[in-house]
Amino acid sequence: MTPPPTAHKPAVLVTGADLAPEALALLGSYDVHYAGKTPSEESIVDLCRTHNPVAIIVRYSKVGAAAMDAAPALRVISKHGSGTDTIDKAAAAARGIDVVAAVGANAAAVAEQALALLMTCAKSVVALDARMRHGHWDKSTHKSVELAGKTIGLIGLGAIGQRMAAMAHGMDMRVIGHDPYAKQLPDYIDVVSLDTLWAESDAISLHCPLTDDNREMVNATALSQCRAGVILVNTARGGLVNEQALLAAVRSGHVMAAGLDSFAVEPMAQGHPFQQEPRIILSPHIGGVTGAAYVNMGVAAARNALAVLARHSAHA
Template sequence: MSAKKPVFIVTGADLATQALALLGDYEVVYAGKTPTEDDLIALCRQHDPVAIIVRYGKVNGAVMDAAPSLKVISKHGSGTDTIDKAAAAQRGIQVKAAVGANAAAVAEHALALLLACAKSVVQLDERMHAGHWDKATHKSLELAGRTVGLVGLGAIGLRFARMAHAMDMRVIGFDPYARDLPDYVQSVDLETIWRESDAISLHCPLTADNAKLLNARTLAQCKPGVIVVNTARGGLIDEGALLEAVRSGQVRSAGLDSFAVEPMTAPHPFHGEKRITLSPHIGGVTSDAYVNMGVAAAQNALAMLAS
């Protein structure tokens, strides 16, 4: 009788075939698309995994305590705010993110949201489908020569910076951990980001220190008519303050892919606001990124288990 394989739990309903091919020595157990804390605790008690690959849901100390053999928590993506890293450290559990695996996908989506805001793509599409022809009355915003301020200069932020630079935008950025920046990215403090940016794009992780980084005070410091793009984490923005700034015109428009509470439920204050373009935290969800993140998450977990 063969020995039972050690278990990987995936907090999702699937994993890329290429990632599964790397995990042949393990049993892979799926938690489903919307696993609750109770779901994860029950699965951990049942299977006692050596590793968890985190796609959806949160992994906290209670989940970890239900898996005494757990050694690794590997994120299927770049953001680890859904993992209690302090609890993991206390228990000697390693945490690793698939940094850069979805950089192209998220940076492209951020650019798409920026362009949608500047060019009124969604609004003009709706008007055209309603039979209107607004050529004589509508003017979009030209981005060439304008300044984009990036908060976060990791793999995604730098990828976005390269695209913005190619569009002849001036790129300024804030990231206390960034080193060896390309010459077209000017490192500045946050006050300069607020003061000089015509558009602001968020690319940093969510921490206790930067929660609601964009709020009534910081939005008031921005140029009137600034564009706000967020493909990072919803908690970086005070949503009530942003809505007020959009309605007052202090913010020209916003393109948002992440929100304080996900999934967003109806009704939401952003619904019906024509100058807020919404997408369901899907910036990193492409067929290529799905494979890249799955493979990286599996490789990271295997490397940590072998160390």
């Protein structure tokens, strides 16, 4: 006898080349398809048209209205991480598609990267390493910045910002922060206005999502309000910073140094002026990329997608 045909599994599209095995195990009832390491918006639309996924797990690239229209079965778009600015949320809402995020899954990883960039700037780690490799010994002439007793201003006090606050507090820094949505904060975070944060911070670290309202919030005007010698760290979204204004402020010395893990255009093209500025420390948006975060984000993204699909099934 010919065996009966296997039941067709609904599809899940991952806009990346892989997913943690722990996340894949949760998706055993689905056919999982991958868009590759550097998918384009067009390739994602094509894959939606081919596979008609019920869920998209977003790692890289953008998911817009065209992809949603190419997948009539689509019920949920689940971010492999916390930032949903690469998803057209208005288009999703108009089509009854849920957008969910793995909030907090990479909080430890990103906060540690922010701290690493802050310390690298304050202690001139990269510059001193380069000097040593060229035979210099700057013990008698170099003075690093001591962060104990300094004020750090955190813009965004969600899971990542609060973790950064705890580490800074543990280093005896004064912690001030701005976040109109934050609730139940520890008492060592002094919530202030944005104007106060610019004026009183010795270091500023960005931990907020990118929105139309805060795009390029770190601009020439904001930087002019900051203390001379301020350090800027951005592990959030590149669009929060006006890059030309930051470059000018670093070159003038008003900003002592900047540690950046995200940029207005990614990947950064060869020849970007930041690459020629030794006091701008660069990393390729890997703050949330650790072994543990990879698993945590994958599992959270899968669970979030499954929860929405289960709700739709219950109402079908």
